[in-house]
Amino acid sequence: MQALRAALLRAAAAEGSAVGGPLGIIIECDGALIDAHGEGHRVAFNRAFAEIGHDCTNWSPAVFYDLMRLGDGTGEGVIAAYYNIRGWPMMLASSERGAFLKNVHNMKVRILREMAAKGEVPLRQGAAQFLDDALAEGAQVAVVAATASVPEDGLISSAMFNLGPNRAFQLRVVTMGGGSSEGGEGGSEAAGGQSEGEEGAPAGATFEQQVAAAQARKKAEAAKEFVRVYNLQKASGMGMAVDPKIMTAAERAGKLTPQLMAAISATLDTPAAQTMVVAGGNTLMEAGKSAGMLTLGVPPSVAQRGGFSAADALFDGYGPGGGLTWHKAKLMLQKHQDKLAAAQQQGRQG
Secondary structure: OHHHHHHHHHHHHHHHOOOOOOOEEEEEHHHHHEOHHHHHHHHHHHHHHHHOOOOOOOOOHHHHHHHHHHOOOOHHHHHHHHHHHHOOOOOOOHHHHHHHHHHHHHHHHHHHHHHHHOOOOOEOOOHHHHHHHHHHOOOEEEEEEOOOOOHHHOHHHHHHHHHOHHHHOOEEEEEOOOOEEEOOHHHOOOOOOOOOOOOOOOOOOOHHHHHHHHHHHHHHHHHHHHHHHHHHHHHOOOOOOOOHHHHHHHHOOOOOOHHHHHHHHHHHOOOHHHEEEEEOOHHHHHHHHHOOOEEEEOOOHHHOOOOOOOOOEEOOOEOOOOOEOHHHHHHHHHHHHHHHHHHHHHHHHO
């Protein structure tokens, strides 16, 4: 894995010495465009409690964040963590708790999907203006969806609904665990009509096919570099040879990989050195940083106490003052490119 990361970083450094053309943005839907936990999952839970008559149960963002940390990573685990602290309803037998948890969680899932379909999960304040400023200067933007939800929840639909068709048609959407599309309100329409497809994809390929082809190419390039490094180590008596075929299982281990990020930027036609990742969580930033991209964190209020070790810079939302603006992002990306170019120059001299 370290060799794969090093290969991608070397490629980004090479790109940094010959920058030009449009800038790229890979933005996380569930954390950066919308506050999926604070304004999505939390609100849906509260509405589910009201629906079963537990009106006194109304989680604040801070309480919900604590429950997520105490739970087992599932919706039912979050509910159980709450009742383990507060105390279970007196009329609920211990043997019925499992069914109760499942029932409340299923109600929450239904409510969240209804909220998303109606556009009731709002955009984060200032996010639309950030995109407007970037798009006005020709930036290429991809939205990574379903990082803190499942595709069926439809949170990307709520985001696109609130962005409006003029913005939505200029964005490309990559959905984790599902399909991908370009343009269209809600990201539902596939791109078409290109005279030439991404390398390895047919002419007129959809954005999903282009990303898949680019990702496969990036993985192949990184795998070759991995094998080359380890075979050199073997020749030096430092290790054993590696067959490229054994890379397959490891590459499938995680979806948010540096190779995926490199593939998305390649499909946007913006090199990694000219691409920034704007995310509300650390995982997407880790993948982008390993691919040689600038990583900018805009954690929502519910996650302010989280760790964001992969962020090159953290912002208190969007807008002037302590928030992220397109002007700030451009300046930091230029410094990032200069740093990569300097690293490339040092490598040549060394």
